[in-house]
Amino acid sequence: MASTLFASQQALASTSCLSRPAGLRVALPVRQVRPSFVVRAQSIPGEKPQAVQPINGDPFIGMFETPVTSAPIVATYLSNLPAYRTGVSPLLRGVEIGLAHGLLLTGPFIKLGPLRNVPGYAEKAGCASALGVVAILTVCLAIYGASTFQQDTPELGVKTLSGREIQRDPLQSAQGWSSFSAGFFVGGFSGVGWAYLLTLTLPYYS
Numbered sequence: 001m002a003s004t005l006f007a008s009q010q011a012l013a014s015t016s017c018l019s020r021p022a023g024l025r026v027a028l029p030v031r032q033v034r035p036s037f038v039v040r041a042q043s044i045p046g047e048k049p050q051a052v053q054p055i056n057g058d059p060f061i062g063m064f065e066t067p068v069t070s071a072p073i074v075a076t077y078l079s080n081l082p083a084y085r086t087g088v089s090p091l092l093r094g095v096e097i098g099l100a101h102g103l104l105l106t107g108p109f110i111k112l113g114p115l116r117n118v119p120g121y122a123e124k125a126g127c128a129s130a131l132g133v134v135a136i137l138t139v140c141l142a143i144y145g146a147s148t149f150q151q152d153t154p155e156l157g158v159k160t161l162s163g164r165e166i167q168r169d170p171l172q173s174a175q176g177w178s179s180f181s182a183g184f185f186v187g188g189f190s191g192v193g194w195a196y197l198l199t200l201t202l203p204y205y206s
Contacts, residue, residue, distance in 0.1 A: 090171045090179040091183040093171065093180055094180040102187065106126055107195065109127070110126030110127070131188075138181055146174075150174070
């Protein structure tokens, strides 16, 4: 019995030696395990704070207010311009703006016009060109007023950000804009005439 068991063990040992040479090992394919992770965004409770928000929470209202335009010095300067003086009638506002435009337009036309080197005609041609520009601007103002202020009584009133009602500017109406255009026409022609008189009377003008 013992001899039979010993013989079977030797047979198994010889078989294993024949099947696998000594000093060699079977290399099994090793799978490389890569670390994997999933990135998930954490939900923030509540709404995300926004630096720029629409006025009154309505995104359909256009607003061009910036830190520069809303600065006190800029707001004071803009409120003193003739177009934004709500206490002045639209007619007087148009006259003041027309005077400034007529006076300032005449100089470039005189000095840079095609007849600038012709003595005696440079001033007349420059003033005529400035009068033409004033007339064109008056027509443009009239067209703008006719297309914009078609209804004199607006459906919605004017309110501040806090909800306080304010009086509507009389310029923002068909009648007010018509008066403004007429005042601009008269003021523009007066400004051109005043500039022409200055070219004739100023001693240092050449």
